[in-house]
Amino acid sequence: MSADKQLPAPQQAVNLPRHIKKGHQLVFSRQDLSAREADVFALMMAFMSPDDWNQAETPKYTFKASELSEWLNISSKYVAGTLSPVAERLSTRTVGIKNLKGDEGEFDYIPYFKRIQYKDRMLTITPNDELKSEYIEYNQGFALINAKNFFGLKREYSKRLYEILSRFKTGGTHMPEKSIHELKGLFGLLDENGNLKPNRKSFANNGVFMKRCIRESIEEISTNPETKKELIFFQSPDGENQGIDLIKRGKSIVGIEFLYSWVDKGTVQELNEIEAYKTIRKLEGKRANNTKLTLDELKLLLMAYNAVKQTARAKRVEEAISKRAEEEMQRSTAEDLESLLSKIDELEQTMDDPDY
Structure with a gap:
């Protein structure tokens, strides 16, 4: 890979960056x-940094066929046949950026790239200058997306959900509830007027949307050998859904709350085997002495068992985490209700016990 910025010469090997960094707006x-x-868009973002734009001309990112073959898991014989049509389609793609100064539902649609070309076994990408602030400004926060794991996912909607959930990794952050309409926009199903695109009419049925964009994405992320080590999805309180709690108005689904947790608090670092065995010995020792492990300790134990490929034990720990998280959610709800009722009792003492 090479670019207008100072990078190793084309003949030198370049490692795939660990993370893809994307700002909140993007x-x-x-x-x-x-x-x-x-994948191609993410590859450019993985190598982009704010310093790239400290020059007169727009930066360019060039990738050799051998790099594309390795990083995107494409047979070297089929790189051209696979990526030439992808580059052609990307040259016409636009991204809808939310207009922060306008009405709530306003989006500006801007082309991703100034130019993108696959020629002579080289992919050259020139980003669009109009998106410079969205590409490199992080004042609203950002997502650190594990590059290798992102490229390892197969489905476009799985990649999109993984990217969105990566925005909320650090302690104390969690993705807020999202309406079905907003989620359909995030998954690229809506046109500039907020209506379903002509080739996406089947998604008018919320059951189709839930299956293809949400449930099948959660299934792939939670069964992928790598992403399942870092991201856990919990059962809904009613036990009917994995990774989501449905928000309904009558019988209609109007929104979703995602029920998930990042195992390693956003560091996205796997334990090596020696550290994993030490962790297992320590935490299983506590359990053997009838000491109940904390939720954070269970997550660490899960990561340790995954590191040494003890799938069956990892599954048992994962089930325990899901159960514990549900218990804590129910306890928190009960405590909130008790606090509310106490405040109502205090208020009624100052009133003449009015009827309902």
Whole structure:
């Protein structure tokens, strides 16, 4: 890989960056990209840094066929056949950026790239200057997306959900409830007027949307050998849904709350085997002495068992985490209700016990 910025010469090996960094505005934009298109865009973002723009000309990012083959898991014989049409389609793609100064539902649709070309076994990408602030400004926060794991996911909607959930990794942050309409926008199903695109009419049925964009994405992320080590989805309080709690108005689903936790608090670092064995010995020793492990300790134990490929034990710990998280959620709800009723009792003492 090479670019206008100071990078190693083309003949030198370049490692794939550990993370893809995307600002909040870009993460929560309206994107309609296939899996391969999302990979190419993410590859550019993985190598982009604010310093790239400290020059007169727009930066360019150039990737050799051998790098694309390795990082995107494409047979070297089929790199051209796979990526040439992808580059052609990407040259016309736009991204919907939310207009922060306008009405709530306003989005500006801007082309991703100034130019993108696959020629002579080289992919050259020139980003659009109009998106400079969305590409490199992080004043609203950002997502650190594990690059290798992102490229390892197969489905476009799985990649999109993984990217969105990566925005909320650190302690104390969690993705707020999202309406079905907003989620359809995030998954690239809506046009500039907020209506379903002509080729996405089947998603008018919320059951189709839930299956293809949400449930199948959660299924892939939670069963992928790598992403399942870092991201856990919990059962809903009613036990009917994995990773989501449905918000309903009558019988209609109007929104979703995602029920998940990042195992390692956003560091995205796996334990090596020696550290894993030490962790297992320590925490299983506590359990053997009838000491109940904390939720954070259970998450660490899960990561340790995954590191040494003890799938069956990891599954048992994962089930315990899900159960514990549900218990804590119910306890918190009960405590909130008790506090509310106490305040109502105090208020009624100052009143003449009015009827309902």
